Amino acid sequence: MPISLKLPDSLLAELRRLAERKGVSRSAIIREALASYLPHAAEPAAGSFADRARDLAGRVEGPEDLAGNPAHLDGYGG
Numbered sequence: 001m002p003i004s005l006k007l008p009d010s011l012l013a014e015l016r017r018l019a020e021r022k023g024v025s026r027s028a029i030i031r032e033a034l035a036s037y038l039p040h041a042a043e044p045a046a047g048s049f050a051d052r053a054r055d056l057a058g059r060v061e062g063p064e065d066l067a068g069n070p071a072h073l074d075g076y077g078g
Contacts, residue, residue: 019026
């Protein structure tokens with residue numbers, strides 16, 4: 001199914017250069033870009049931020065009770 005799109009001159013020039021360098025059509029570059037982008041854009045974020053960052057927990061040095069101990073807030077705010 002054909003589509004058409006308008007690109008700014010600078011983006012079109014970049015697309016032409018890339019297609020020439022790779023020896024493929026501009027359409028092939030656009031298809032490749034969409035194929036890599038669209039599956040990720042359609043996926044909803046899985047779980048909470050804490051679920052997604054679980055493997056990073058404990059990687060920062062500092063007090064273990066930073067989030068729950070009001071003594072660490074001395075000097076901040078009001």
